[in-house]
Amino acid sequence: MSKIVVVGANHAGTAAIKTILSNHPGHQVSVYDSNSNISFLGCGMALWIGAQIDGPEGLFYSSKEQLESMGAVIHMESKVEDINFEQKKIFARAKDGSALEENYDKLILATGSWPIVPNIPGKDLENVQLVKLYQHAGDVIEKIKSPDIKNVVVVGAGYIGVELAEAFQRHGKNTTLIDIEKTCLPVYYDDEFTSLMNQNLQDHGIHLAFGERVVEIRGSGKVEEVVTDKGAYPADMVVLCIGFRPNTNLGGEKVERFKNGAYLVNKKQETSVKDVFAIGDCATVYDNSVNAPNYIALATNAVRSGIVAAHNACGTEIESVGVQGSNGINIYDLKMVSTGLTLKKARSLGINALATDFEDLQKPEFMKSENPPVKIRIVYDADSRVILGAQMASTYDISMGIHLFSLAIQEKVTIEKLALTDIFFLPHFNKPYNYITMAAISAK
Ligand SMILES: Cc1cc2nc3c(=O)[nH]c(=O)nc-3n(C[C@H](O)[C@H](O)[C@H](O)COP(=O)(O)OP(=O)(O)OC[C@H]3O[C@@H](n4cnc5c(N)ncnc54)[C@H](O)[C@@H]3O)c2cc1C
Numbered sequence: 001m002s003k004i005v006v007v008g009a010n011h012a013g014t015a016a017i018k019t020i021l022s023n024h025p026g027h028q029v030s031v032y033d034s035n036s037n038i039s040f041l042g043c044g045m046a047l048w049i050g051a052q053i054d055g056p057e058g059l060f061y062s063s064k065e066q067l068e069s070m071g072a073v074i075h076m077e078s079k080v081e082d083i084n085f086e087q088k089k090i091f092a093r094a095k096d097g098s099a100l101e102e103n104y105d106k107l108i109l110a111t112g113s114w115p116i117v118p119n120i121p122g123k124d125l126e127n128v129q130l131v132k133l134y135q136h137a138g139d140v141i142e143k144i145k146s147p148d149i150k151n152v153v154v155v156g157a158g159y160i161g162v163e164l165a166e167a168f169q170r171h172g173k174n175t176t177l178i179d180i181e182k183t184c185l186p187v188y189y190d191d192e193f194t195s196l197m198n199q200n201l202q203d204h205g206i207h208l209a210f211g212e213r214v215v216e217i218r219g220s221g222k223v224e225e226v227v228t229d230k231g232a233y234p235a236d237m238v239v240l241c242i243g244f245r246p247n248t249n250l251g252g253e254k255v256e257r258f259k260n261g262a263y264l265v266n267k268k269q270e271t272s273v274k275d276v277f278a279i280g281d282c283a284t285v286y287d288n289s290v291n292a293p294n295y296i297a298l299a300t301n302a303v304r305s306g307i308v309a310a311h312n313a314c315g316t317e318i319e320s321v322g323v324q325g326s327n328g329i330n331i332y333d334l335k336m337v338s339t340g341l342t343l344k345k346a347r348s349l350g351i352n353a354l355a356t357d358f359e360d361l362q363k364p365e366f367m368k369s370e371n372p373p374v375k376i377r378i379v380y381d382a383d384s385r386v387i388l389g390a391q392m393a394s395t396y397d398i399s400m401g402i403h404l405f406s407l408a409i410q411e412k413v414t415i416e417k418l419a420l421t422d423i424f425f426l427p428h429f430n431k432p433y434n435y436i437t438m439a440a441i442s443a444k
């Protein structure tokens with residue numbers, strides 16, 4: 001039996017710890033995490049700020065006590081500061097400042113990510129906020145109770161930025177959403193879909209400032225305005241949501257990196273250093289839509305990579321089946337889901353990609369129950385015919401539909417095969433010629 005040290009106990013680390021202790025009894029698991037809490041669901045932050053949930057209680061699904069009850073030794077508020085990969089030893093600093101060190105047989109790095117902070121004047125002014133940790137959410141929640149916080153500027157209109165813009169507007173704040181790209185959610189959707197979300201945000205009073213670069217945050221002590229290359233926006237609070245960078249300083253020169261600094265891992269989550277695994281936001285994933293390693297920071301990827309690493313660290317060889325970056329968002333009841341490559345992204349990679357689009361009601365026109373329109377796009381390789389990506393949008397809950405496309409990309413299903421795939425019909429649910437079949441049938 002071996003001693004497994006896990007650095008980081010949030011979504012990825014917790015998944016690895018639980019998998020080891022539930023499936024491989026006898027291994028010793030020692031955990032270090034620099035934070036004071038475990039398993040905070042970041043996605044709950046916007047719901048909490050926007051008062052769509054009553055409070056943070058339900059946003060945790062594990063704890064130090066739970067992991068200890070399973071047999072783990074947990075060192076919270078203890079930061080690992082160095083690793084000697086030759087001696088297989090980690091060096092940490094405990095909450096009281098004392099030095100800790102521990103040998104390992106296998107090491108699992110689950111050190112996650114941290115929000116990117118643009119190097120601009122004013123980034124350290126009071127009320128310039130990051131939103132990653134539970135503590136950050138609590139800080140924002142406390143501050144926006146003040147009527148002095150009237151104008152909130154959110155920088156970055158990716159998933160976090162769009163969700164937070166809705167939250168602040170729901171909280172009655174004058175909200176401006178800035179992005180360097182010409183639309184929101186540029187990573188996950190083509191313009192035909194992001195235009196729906198842009199309109200949705202504007203319809204709810206959120207001011208959009210897209211295609212603008214933030215050059216300075218102004219104020220004396222407290223933030224007062226955000227200046228971009230195209231304008232200036234009053235701000236009593238600024239929230240920075242321009243993406244994550246992986247926390248991989250512990251790897252030093254020893255552990256091979258991906259182009260953005262994430263630990264480069266294989267399908268067993270093994271790094272370039274023997275007996276060292278990396279999982280979650282600090283590591284790459286195998287992206288089936290490009291057949292190569294990629295960086296896609298999602299809790300869903302963190303959990304699955306933790307499971308895979310745990311089994312391999314305990315001697316049971318399994319491989320990740322890869323991911324396609326499936327994701328979803330629900331803003332003022334507009335639901336959008338996507339997986340794989342957008343048409344824009346596929347073409348930027350030099351793929352001879354095409355898209356087949358279709359729009360229809362969810363159910364037959366004769367149905368009296370809720371029956372909104374659904375918009376779908378399927379992206380596929382014009383040469384191999386293999387499905388590369390899909391996007392869907394509706395006020396109807398279409399979330400189950402994107403899982404079909406996630407599996408289709410994973411299994412390299414062609415658009416022709418999808419056109420003949422068994423999809424049931426019942427007027428309560430859909431149409432005989434449903435929009436998935438129709439989009440696939442009309443592919444060029
Ligand atoms: C506001 C917000 C909303 C989100 N919404 C979603 C969503 O809806 N769906 C989704 O799939 N994903 C979502 N995400 C992304 C998701 O939260 C991350 O992908 C996930 O947290 C990654 O988990 P992780 O364990 O790999 O890393 P992290 O959550 O970053 O955890 C890393 C852990 O390592 C610890 N650590 C780091 N360095 C050290 C060290 N040297 N020593 C000891 N401990 C260390 C940290 O304290 C932390 O506990 C959201 C993120 C945010 C911020």
Ligand SMILES: NC(=O)c1ccc[n+]([C@@H]2O[C@H](COP(=O)([O-])OP(=O)(O)OC[C@H]3O[C@@H](n4cnc5c(N)ncnc54)[C@H](O)[C@@H]3O)[C@@H](O)[C@H]2O)c1
Binds near residue numbers: 163
């Ligand atoms: N529903 C979900 O699945 C969900 C929800 C929240 C977060 N997440 C994940 O968490 C991670 C972090 O989310 P995020 O929203 O921070 O990142 P993101 O990559 O989704 O969005 C970052 C946005 O910031 C913009 N940007 C980058 N640099 C900028 C600059 N200097 N000025 C202005 N805009 C700039 C980008 O164009 C992009 O639109 C992502 O991996 C995301 O997928 C997922």
